[in-house]
Amino acid sequence: MRTENGTEVPNDLAAALAEDAAALRVFERMSPSCQREYVQWVTEAKRDATRTRRLAGALTRIRDYGVRHGLLDAEPDGARS
Secondary structure: OEEOOOEEOOHHHHHHHOOHHHHHHHHHHHHHHHHHHHHHHHHHOOOOHHHHHHHHHHHHHHHHHHHOOOOOOOOOOOOHH
């Protein structure tokens, strides 16, 4: 997947974002440099277990980034999609 800003997103991160509408909405509104940082953090993992853990963590951090920066309304715990 390639974002509108031209950031190449690996398939596993793209699939995880596709399953999380809130995180996808925020990710699409992030600056290209911020998008690249998340992609790099996930893809630099050497082990599959680390990459899987980082994928899950990325979704949480992206949603939190959206709340902090006004890109996403605050959601109560457990209400995330």
